[in-house]
Amino acid sequence: MKKHSPRDTLFRVDSINEDFVFNEHVVEVFDDMLDRSVPFYGEVIRSSARLLDCFLHSGDTVYDLGCATGTTLLEFSRILERKGLHFIGIDNSAAMLDKARLKAKIYSKEDSLDFLKEDITTIHHPGTGAFIVNYTMQFIRPLKREEFVQRIYSNLRPGGILLLSEKVISHDRRINREYIDIYHAFKRSRGYSELEIAKKREALENILIPFSIDENRALLSNCGFQSVETYFQWFNFASFIAVKPA
Ligand SMILES: Nc1ncnc2c1ncn2[C@@H]1O[C@H](C[S@+](CC[C@H]([NH3+])C(=O)[O-])CC(=O)[O-])[C@@H](O)[C@H]1O
Numbered sequence: 494m495k496k497h498s499p500r501d502t503l504f505r506v507d508s509i510n511e512d513f514v515f516n517e518h519v520v521e522v523f524d525d526m527l528d529r530s531v532p533f534y535g536e537v538i539r540s541s542a543r544l545l546d547c548f549l550h551s552g553d554t555v556y557d558l559g560c561a562t563g564t565t566l567l568e569f570s571r572i573l574e575r576k577g578l579h580f581i582g583i584d585n586s587a588a589m590l591d592k593a594r595l596k597a598k599i600y601s602k603e604d605s606l607d608f609l610k611e612d613i614t615t616i617h618h619p620g621t622g623a624f625i626v627n628y629t630m631q632f633i634r635p636l637k638r639e640e641f642v643q644r645i646y647s648n649l650r651p652g653g654i655l656l657l658s659e660k661v662i663s664h665d666r667r668i669n670r671e672y673i674d675i676y677h678a679f680k681r682s683r684g685y686s687e688l689e690i691a692k693k694r695e696a697l698e699n700i701l702i703p704f705s706i707d708e709n710r711a712l713l714s715n716c717g718f719q720s721v722e723t724y725f726q727w728f729n730f731a732s733f734i735a736v737k738p739a
């Protein structure tokens with residue numbers, strides 16, 4: 494998939510000096526950016542697929558909220574091909590969805606994947622088997638998150654699951670600082686310069702607002718999810734499974 498994605502150089506020169514938005518410049522380099530900015534991106538997707546395999550039944554529908562260019566659903570449709578699931582990606586960026594549809598076509602998956610332009614905070618898709626929300630709730634205003642998760646909960650069928658991946662913070666200042674440094678070292682190892690890392694950090698300030706693992710857990714529990722666990726963590730990145738009671 495990387496073949497189709499030019500390298501992310503958005504923060505190399507003075508091309509972006511404003512808050513981060515998902516415009517066409519971002520979309521063009523987006524797959525390369527996620528691949529180099531999210532630790533174990535592919536492993537999180539494959540682990541998520543395992544959980545879908547455990548919890549879902551044939552005929553279930555999976556919605557990927559904030560699906561971006563559709564990478565996750567393409568991988569699911571490959572791994573879970575024989576399970577008889579329906580995969581639908583939702584995003585509010587037309588540019589992202591254009592790219593997602595193009596990729597689905599390139600990989601001959603147009604028949605098993607659908608993409609909808611909707612606001613993920615106002616969805617109405619009752620009876621859903623699973624919602625995937627990867628690296629997207631972190632962009633929703635904190636005060637709006639409970640309503641967002643509540644809506645996901647009420648749209649799940651009994652026994653359905655939410656798989657949530659987020660950048661997280663620690664309220665222990667020392668640990669938090671070290672995790673951020675480790676993450677920046679990871680980005681340097683993936684070819685980003687100090688300046689690019691610093692500029693990106695500034696652009697995301699007040700836009701990407703991470704909760705701690707405990708805050709995310711509490712949020713999920715408060716909305717009715719009784720079983721909540723993490724299934725992946727790498728320093729300040731974590732993935733959660735939350736199951737709606739059957
Ligand atoms: N209110 C909203 N309604 C619809 N879409 C939204 C909204 N807010 C943001 N988005 C969309 O959420 C996506 C977030 S990217 C998720 C990565 C993906 N999950 C991945 O695993 O590849 C993360 C990132 O860009 O850092 C973008 O495509 C936005 O257009």
Ligand SMILES: O=C(O)C(=O)Cc1ccccc1
Pocket residue numbers: 530531628660693694697701
């Ligand atoms: O690039 C960064 O520094 C980020 O934190 C961005 C990010 C993190 C996780 C998912 C998507 C984007």
